[in-house]
Amino acid sequence: MITGELKNKIDKIWETFWTGGITNPLTVIEQFTYLLFIKGLDEVETTKEQEAEFLGMEYEGLFPKDKQHLRWNKFKQLGSPEEMYEVVSKEVFPFIKNLHGKEDSAYSKYMSDAMFMIPTANMLAKIVDGIDNIPMKDRDTKGDLYEYLLSKVATSGTNGQFRTPRHIIDMMVELMRPTPEDIIIDPAMGSAGFLVSAGEYLRKNHSDLFLVQGLKEHFNNNMFYGNDMDRTMLRIGAMNMMLHGVENPNIEYRDSLSEMNKDKDKYTLVLANPPFKGSLDYEAVSNDLLKITKTKKTELLFLALFIRILKAGGRAAVIVPDGVLFGSSNAHKQIRKEIIENHKLEAIISMPSGVFKPYAGVSTAIVIFTKTGAGGTDNVWFYDMKADGYSLDDKRNPIEENDIPDIINRFNNLEAEKERKRTEQSFFVPVDELRENDYDLSINKYKEIEYEEVEYEKPEIILSKVNMLESEIIKGIQELEELLRDKR
Incomplete structure (x- = not known):
């Protein structure tokens, strides 16, 4: 299950989207997911590079040598929010849209008309900073995080x-x-x-x-x-x-x-x-x-x-x-x-x-x-x-x-x-x-319901109890009247 701390981090990012004018939950999830995906790509790339280095093998990654600046750990360190916004909106986003090239995969089909909709550099900087603090290496955490986002649609x-x-x-x-x-x-x-x-x-x-x-x-x-x-x-x-x-x-x-x-x-x-x-x-x-x-x-x-x-x-x-x-x-x-x-x-x-x-x-x-x-x-x-x-x-x-x-x-x-x-x-x-x-x-x-037999007291006993209650009520009223008279 998603923890309270992680939930708070996601809620804070969600709030940044809403206060920035993106209020359709499906749009928030889309934009949130693109950035999660970009971060995840970089983490997978880093792991494979480390494995290749350990085994002494060459590794040809997803990011070519001239595209290294498109990796999460690189653009998040850029000097100003404006610089980051320029790189993410004009280079990183088109890069992930075409990641599968012309392959007929679900990813390439449905990313083709995806749009980058974060309106300002400061908003992007806040969201990137928030996502950077979310642990993404564990697949279960990714899944729970995503389930929590989807629950917000409901x-x-x-x-x-x-x-x-x-x-x-x-x-x-x-x-x-x-x-x-x-x-x-x-x-x-x-x-x-x-x-x-x-x-x-x-x-x-x-x-x-x-x-x-x-x-x-x-x-x-x-x-x-x-x-x-x-x-x-x-x-x-x-x-x-x-x-x-x-x-x-x-x-x-x-x-x-x-x-x-x-x-x-x-x-x-x-x-x-x-x-x-x-x-x-x-x-x-x-x-x-x-x-x-x-x-x-x-x-x-x-x-x-x-x-x-x-x-x-x-x-x-x-x-x-x-x-x-x-x-x-x-x-x-x-x-x-x-x-x-x-x-x-x-x-x-x-x-x-x-x-x-x-x-x-x-x-x-x-x-x-x-x-x-x-x-x-x-x-x-x-x-x-x-x-x-x-x-x-x-x-x-x-x-x-x-x-x-x-x-x-x-x-x-x-x-x-x-x-x-x-x-x-x-x-x-x-x-x-x-x-x-x-x-x-x-x-x-087809279900049969078992009814429990309830035994009630005989009518004369019930009437006797009602009479007794009535007598007690009348007696109580009389005592109240006497008290009120004495106070006068």
Whole structure:
């Protein structure tokens, strides 16, 4: 987690941006990230130079001999803020924009229209000084720092960006346990939180993948895919991935639901929180998706998309609004029937409505399924999450109650769940029962509530007690009246 001291440093830099007139949080994050990236480049270069010197080898770095003055440790020492501003705005920034040359990388694609927007030399000097005091060598610190910056988008409620809380993303990744061979996509990626978390899970649990050349190449070039329709978020997502050590993520500007998306049978894992409450014209939607479920609702169309883009045996863990689970329209029933009858629905994890506060109070659930094309749903596991480690009000303060460890533990040991009763927090529901209920997947349809029998006293005893209380009240009033009379 990010420490109080580091948080204070970042807040101070953030304040410098705001007082200097840059008040859009996404713009602040972009400009902040460019400078973090410039500093990080210099640190990586210094480490490689030291290693080469130690091994007695030649090292040809990112910065040619005539560009050494563009390195962070050089320009930060320039005599005046004006000198630094001149170098950074006119030389350093164009240099990092063209870093990947003409390569077709996510970095070069989305940096091409990046703009340097810090307006004054003094403001730049203050920000450079602030960033210079932030430790950047540890990748975890970089990641935490970036997460903290992104959280400010959510708290500012800017541009309608809908950020999935990090602990919910991490839980979904833990449930799916990505492998070094997986090909992972988030078709509505935003800041690439799911892809970053999957990458961090693999680093932690499969560190040997970096020792196998083929797997290392796969991790850096062919494992991670993300689509979005906001170029700012694509830039931020690409930076986020690179700050987390993924060299060349496949990040595309693309409307995932349109005909321009030709992906089919391509990925082995979908992790996503697609847009809710959207409504599209039929003309704007790929015909392949309308064949699965004829609807204009984005949350249903994305489920159809996940089925199409997964390979046989591919898995999905996705967040949906509760209405997807019990909606009575033909389209709602159609998509639920498709997943249950033609593929393997594994789990429904119902989440409390406060999970996405303060910027949305919608009730949601996580749907986990495997694409088979030949059915396979037998018993579906339901879990009623009541707490996620944070208060469910707008403040979202940390609390002790947290079902997430229990969810991960139970999902990874489903055999032990078979004897659980419907009155407990998790239980199985057989597929035949789902069919009988029109494929309704809301947990309340199947959960049984145990009512404790409350024994009340007999009416005559209650009346006797009421009379006694009334007598005491009258007596008290009389005593007060006597006191008042005596005072007169």
